[in-house]
Amino acid sequence: MIDFSSTQFITGGLAALPHHLEQLGARRWVLICDSNLDRCQDLSWARERLVVPAGESSKCLAQAEHLYGQLARLEVDRKTWLVALGGGVVGDLAGFVAATYLRGIPLVQVPTSLVAQVDSSLGGKVGVDLPAGKNLVGAFYPARVVYLDPQVLNTLPAPEWNAGMAEVLKHALLDGPQHWESLENLSYPLASEVRDGLVLRSRQVKLDVVAADPLEQGIRAHLNLGHTLAHAIESAQNYGGWNHGQAVGFGMRAALRLSQWKLGMDPSWEGRLLQQLERYNLPTRRPDLNFQELPQYLRRDKKNQDGQLRFVLLERPGAARVCTDVSLTDVERCWEELR
Structure with a gap:
């Protein structure tokens, strides 16, 4: 039985994330983010970082396979934690990779968009799209940690905030x-x-x-x-x-x-x-x-x-x-x- 209740929720700044991971027992971790975050945020605290192109088109099996290859080259093992830093696309894609690489490695969700902070990083759904339809390949794989930095929402462009408000309106209904x-x-x-x-x-x-x-x-x-x-x-x-x-x-x-x-x-x-x-x-x-x-x-x-x-x-x-x-x-x- 999948244990959804074991997910820990931690609030803190992005730069403090390595300290929290160390306190939680992560001896090694690899961060996955998209090209927008990699360009706009100071991620020098992430020693091992993999970058995927920004956008929904990256949420696909081809990009997952590319990440598998990169993890293999890094000789990632089952005690290496995978940190998904970004919005819904990165969270779903990296979560799917964490669920399937080596039959599962620890996952940390660090949602940076409104939609990810209120919806997609929660509840353990991970997956990728197919040409035949959205989210047709995936799994239930709860994150070990959801790490929340409220301050990142201050940097969201208005269209990103507005897109996230669709999920907020849904929850209210x-x-x-x-x-x-x-x-x-x-x-x-x-x-x-x-x-x-x-x-x-x-x-x-x-x-x-x-x-x-x-x-x-x-x-x-x-x-x-x-x-x-x-x-x-x-x-x-x-x-x-x-x-x-x-x-x-x-x-x-x-x-x-x-x-x-x-x-x-x-x-x-x-x-x-x-x-x-x-x-x-x-x-x-x-x-x-x-x-x-x-x-x-x-x-x-x-x-x-x-x-x-x-x-x-x-x-x-x-x-x-x-x-x-x-x-x-x-x-x-x-x-x-x-x-």
């Missing part, structure tokens, strides 16, 4: 009206204590769900709100169009439209979501794709069972359900209405 209203009442620029509280509250939603259903046999699937259509869009764009947050933002609007049809959700909630998507410059209209490009990816979604599409929809905020009565005809109708 899953949590309930009070959480949602706290986001509507935000006033920018955020004071540091407000920002830290926002991140902590959103993170806790994810951690509570994972604790209740670590292997996604039930309610953990609710965390995929907006993601079924989002992943299909990202795949159809060959991971070179919308970023993940943009796709999830639009995917949530589509999910709330479907929720009105299937579960009788109050239409005003779609309007309230629309206001927040516009606030964070996230898409509210579908991309320039022919709908016929999407079904192949929708049918390969990991939540599907027995050939049925499974969409996470809402009766109301705080009341999610996995629905099996959403047809491709329903999705196409929604797609055309949101053009």
Whole structure:
């Protein structure tokens, strides 16, 4: 049984990470980051460092194989820790490499983006994309440590913060009206204590769900709100169009439209979501794709069972359900209405 409860959460500055790793018993560790972080951050404290190209296209088997080769040349053994420094792409890719190299080496997640700090670094999902679809190859592999530096969020460009807010909005919809209203009442620029509280509250939603259903046999699937259509869009764009947050933002609007049809959700909630998507410059209209490009990816979604599409929809905020009565005809109708 995979032990998700053993992950330690440590808060500190990036430069103090080597000290913390030493205190935890790591005699040797190798850092993986992307080319953007390698260029913009002082990483002189990382003696052994592997760099992957920035962007979703690096989250692939070819890049994983390249990293395997580099680890082999470094003669990494099972007591060497792998440190994933970066956003969701680096965390997923490096986590997958840690899970599979030598059948598993210790993993440390150091999330530097908003989406990684509230979502992707938590819960042990690691993996890579295929041309056939997003996240189709992967594993459950909890990090030994999640190391959080709140100060790195100060350096995020606005589009990166906005993309991460898609996951924050998702967590609020899953949590309930009070959480949602706290986001509507935000006033920018955020004071540091407000920002830290926002991140902590959103993170806790994810951690509570994972604790209740670590292997996604039930309610953990609710965390995929907006993601079924989002992943299909990202795949159809060959991971070179919308970023993940943009796709999830639009995917949530589509999910709330479907929720009105299937579960009788109050239409005003779609309007309230629309206001927040516009606030964070996230898409509210579908991309320039022919709908016929999407079904192949929708049918390969990991939540599907027995050939049925499974969409996470809402009766109301705080009341999610996995629905099996959403047809491709329903999705196409929604797609055309949101053009």
